[in-house]
Amino acid sequence: MPVFLFFIRYRAVKSKLKKTIDNKAGQVKTSPMFADKTISMVGELAETLCDSLNLEFVHVEFQREPRGRILRVYIDKPGGAGLDDCVRVSRQLGDLLDVYLDAEVTYDLEVSTPGSERPLGKASDFDRFKGKIVKIRTRKPIDGQKNFTGKLLGITEGIVSLGKQDITVAIPHQEIAKARLVDNYGENECL
Numbered sequence: 001m002p003v004f005l006f007f008i009r010y011r012a013v014k015s016k017l018k019k020t021i022d023n024k025a026g027q028v029k030t031s032p033m034f035a036d037k038t039i040s041m042v043g044e045l046a047e048t049l050c051d052s053l054n055l056e057f058v059h060v061e062f063q064r065e066p067r068g069r070i071l072r073v074y075i076d077k078p079g080g081a082g083l084d085d086c087v088r089v090s091r092q093l094g095d096l097l098d099v100y101l102d103a104e105v106t107y108d109l110e111v112s113t114p115g116s117e118r119p120l121g122k123a124s125d126f127d128r129f130k131g132k133i134v135k136i137r138t139r140k141p142i143d144g145q146k147n148f149t150g151k152l153l154g155i156t157e158g159i160v161s162l163g164k165q166d167i168t169v170a171i172p173h174q175e176i177a178k179a180r181l182v183d184n185y186g187e188n189e190c191l
Contacts (some may be wrong), residue, residue, distance in 0.1 A: 035062050035063075038062050038071075038101065038105075039060050039061070039062050041100065041101065042060050042062070042071060042073065042093075042097065042101070043057070043060045045093065045096050045097070045100060046060060046073050046075075046089070046093055049089060049092055049093055049096065050075055050089065053085070053088065053089065053092075054077065055075050055076070055077050055081060055085060055089065056075065056076045056077055057073075057074075057075060058074035058075060058076050058114050058118065058119065058121075059073075059074045059114070059119040059120075059121045060072065060073050060074070060121075061119070062107070067108070068106065068107065068108060069105060069106065069107040069108070070107060070108050070110055071097075071107045071108070071109050071110070072110045072111075072112065073089065073093065073109070073110070073111045073112075074111075074112060074113065074114045074118075074119060075089055075111060075112075075113065076113055076114055080113060081113045086111045086112060086113070087111075089111045090109060090110075090111040093109065093111065094109055097109070116181070116183050117180045117181055117182065117183065118180065118181045119178070119179065119180050120134065120179040120180065120181065121179070123155055123158070123173055125179075126152060126154060126155035126160050126173070126179075127154050127155055129152055129181060130152055130153065130154045131151065131152065132151070132152050132181050132182075133149070133150070133151055133152070133181070133182040133183075134149070134150070134151075134152045134162065134179055134180065134181055134182060135147070135148070135149045135178075135179070135180050135182055136148045136149075136160070136162060136171060136176055136178070136179045137176075137177045137178040137179070138171060138175045138176060138177060139175050139176075139177045140175060142169065142171060142175070143169075148162055148164065148169055148171065149164070149182065150162040150163050150164035150165075150169065151163040151164075153168065155173060158172060158173045158174070159171065159172055159173070160172075160173055160176065160179075
């Protein structure tokens with residue numbers, strides 16, 4: 001049974017980035033382009049760091065939640081990553097972000113194991129977890145729908161195939177906004 005461990009560290013850094021102010025709340029809002037750029041850069045830094053620590057970089061998310069903005073990084077290793085692994089990555093990644101992330105945004109950095117609803121992001125994840133039940137949300141509607149749940153059939157030439165009842169849905173990998181395994185407790189023997 002996977003264990004969900006996490007370590008939270010408060011972060012705040014400064015920048016010359018253009019921002020818009022929400023007059024009602026007086027809060028700084030970031031553009032979706034900034035979030036995508038941040039996710040991409042943090043992913044590159046986290047993957048390099050995890051490789052050097054013999055860990056698997058799983059996924060990164062940057063989103064607004066009730067407690068504020070969360071920069072969440074998922075890591076794993078054969079046998080499961082532990083609290084010490086999460087702490088080590090959090091401290092080192094935090095230092096790297098202080099140097100490389102140029103943004104006037106306050107956020108919490110959270111480093112954790114993926115748990116039973118493991119996020120899927122890399123193309124290799126869609127082959128690795130073939131046969132599992134997944135939830136996928138797309139950026140744009142496909143056949144009038146943005147949310148899909150079904151059996152993962154794999155990925156071929158950048159197209160993720162999802163079996164839903166008697167229908168196969170083809171979803172371009174670049175159009176996937178979010179993908180996760182569905183309650184995978186006890187079934188993840190891939191690591």
